[in-house]
Amino acid sequence: MKTFKKISIALCASAIMIPALAQAQGMHAQGYGPKMGDREFSLSGSGSSDKNFDSGGFGLSGDMGWYLSDRTVAGVRQNVTWGSVDNGDDIWRGATKGFIDYHFGHNQVRPFVGATLGAIYGDGVKETGTAGLELGMKYYVLPSTFVQARAEYSFLFDSSNSAGDNYDNGSWDYVVGMGYNF
Template identity: 55%
Template sequence: MAVSAQSSEFGPHEGDREFSLSGTGSNDRDFNSGSFGVTGDLGWYLRDDVVAGVRQSLNYADIEGEGVSDDFWNGSTRGYMDYQFLQDRARPFVGASLGGIYGDGVKDSAFAGLETGIKYYVQTKTYFLARAEYQFLFSDTDEATDAFQDDGIWAYTVGLGYNF
């Protein structure tokens, strides 16, 4: 009973919110081009184990291609929903996101993604975050199926978060 009482002290409850600030990086399928930046999340707990929110990223990119090498700034805005497993300090999660990418050196387009990660509570409301997302880009719905295989990117995030 003491273990159950201790684990219930950590983490969010239905109605709580979360904010996280993270460092992020991404690369194309072949690891030829990449970017790094910052990401902020603001989420609302619909249940103790389900969070929905909005995520904003700002990135610096180094793009290399056929005879081209340049530096660019870009951003992305997306909504997300995650399901967290376990009710302990370590909380693995899976989820999905939908949003858009825009800026220098990228074709403004929509994307959808799948994500997985873990939150580890170091204090009752403060956690470390690690997340990996696979995002596939598309300009219209006809391109969505092909984009999953051809135009996907991986995005990685490591940061800190807080429930309030």
């Protein structure tokens, strides 16, 4: 439970600091980013590790989202990863998740926080549900084109009871990529 508290405090502190960072940028970039009703597609390279960084892998992540407001995007994400397991065979894994992210500010720099819920499948994992919290940053290099970095802490579950039990045994996923609003 100590790990849960530390992660929760770190995520809350980060969420509080992100709007201040966005304001500190001082950039007034009208015309950058999406508006309500726009769609978004992004393609990212991903990496993951267990909480001790003993095993890890790399993969590809594709997102398709719809803006519910100028700041809120909801969508579907597909991940495919290949991994190397400490003292084991290489594996592949897939995950299909729904996500919702809230973006801060209307500048070229857009920090965001969000949540995911979906399913994970493949070698080395039990086919089961997954949920997580994420935070990241988008930087608009053109009015509709951005580069992004995102980190997600996710955990597996097959019932509501196991969700609480498994939170401390989660993993970190990281992505860096590009996207486009249309």
